[in-house]
Amino acid sequence: MASSARFDVVAIGNAIVDVLARADDALITAEGLTKGSMRLIDADEATRLYAEMGPAVEMSGGSAANTLAGMAALGRRCGFIGQVASDQLGQVFTHDLTALGVAFDTPPSSDGGPTARCLILVTPDGQRTMNTFLGASQNLGRESLDAELIAAADILYLEGYLWNADASRAAMAEAIAIARAAGRRVAFTLSDTFVVAGHGEDFRRMTAAREIDILFANEAELLELAGEADFETALAKVAADVPLLVATRGEHGAVAVSGGQRSEVAAEPIDTVVDTTGAGDLFAAGFLAGVAEGRPVADCLTMGAVCAREIIAQVGPRAQTDLKAKVAERLG
Known part of the structure; x- marks a missing residue:
């Protein structure tokens, strides 16, 4: 049964503007980057790398914000907590998210750096290599939390990337306590293997304490969290x-395990992978939208797969097609 909460999902995540540019493999090699990975950079490196990039397209991003944008496109009720600065990119991010119908009124910061941006190099195979300057986003603290908003959502969705900074980590821990006290569920996305490598002990403690109700991970993140080399063993x-x-x-689909019951779905067929930016974010959007609709886990997986397919067939992490119609075509 679908929830009667005011919001289906309220997410806490990085408020980032993505800067995407096409790049060949030679640039990835020359920069000493690992294709398909994400690294954190400082302001000077962001300026230097931007000068090396080709013509770029700017659009609002951020993992959890991308998920909410996808959910809003599917007709779900969402809210966001994240930190931008009082600058032009902060205004762009705020407008882009609220224009989709997502509730977002975290006050912008006047100090602590400019609004975050992610410089994304997209190679011909569609892989995206992300270089993230966190700027103001990493300064999200407890004072920025909206306890009423968190308590009004059926699910609190947390972005693992924010676990790296002390202030945002403390804010997320408090948000979990608020959600728990209100009888709400907590969902967590591991975000990247480097996040798990740095904070795996925290995540293992949280899962052992049953603080996380829904955990999203890609295969590499799951292996890192479990400390295993075999997928099935880690699962x-x-x-x-x-x-x-x-x-x-990825191309091998997705698996969900709930109460000892396993569900699995193949990746949706696609002619050409254009850009994998946001694939995991939009998968989570489809899955959580299915949860909000009270659908079976198998249907939730299919909704996630459809949304992921739509996003990798375009440039950028915000859907340019009618996700609701695409899901309806697949599931009715």
Whole structure:
């Protein structure tokens, strides 16, 4: 049964504007980057790398914000908590998100750096290599939390990237306590293997304490969290401590385990992969929208796969097609 909460999902995440440019493999090699990965950079490196990039397109991004944008496109009620600065990119991010119908009124910061941006190099195979300057987004603190907003959502969705900064980590821990006290569910996305490598002990403690109801991970993140080399072994190990575990595997589809029951879906067919930016974010959007509609786990997986397919067939992480119509075509 669908929830009667005011919001389906309220997310806490990085408020980032993406800067996307086409790049060949030679640039990735010359910069010493690992294709398909994400790294954190400082302001000077952001300026230097931007000068090396080709013509770019700017659009609002951020992992959790992308998920909410997808959910809003699917007709779900969403709210966002994230930190921007009082600058032009901060205004762009705020407008882009609220124009989609997402509730977002975290006051902008007047100090602590400019609004975050992610410089994304997209190679001919559609892989995206992300270089993120966190700027103001990493300064999200407890004072920025809206307890009423968190308590009004059926699910609190947390972005693992924010676990790296002390202030935002403390804010997310408090948000979990607020959601728990209100009888709400907590969903968490691991975000990247480097996040798990740095904070795996925290995440394992949280799952063991049953603080996370829904955990999203890609295959590499799952292996890192479990400390295993085999997918099936890692899946079983982590699922033992998580009420609902969702693991994405790229072209090999996705798996969910809930209460010992396993559901699996193949990747949706696609002619050409244009840009994988936001694939995991939009998968989570489709899945959580299915949860909000009270659908079976198998349907939620299919909704996630459809949304992921739509996003990798275009440039950028915000859908340019009618996600609601695409899901209806697939599931009715």
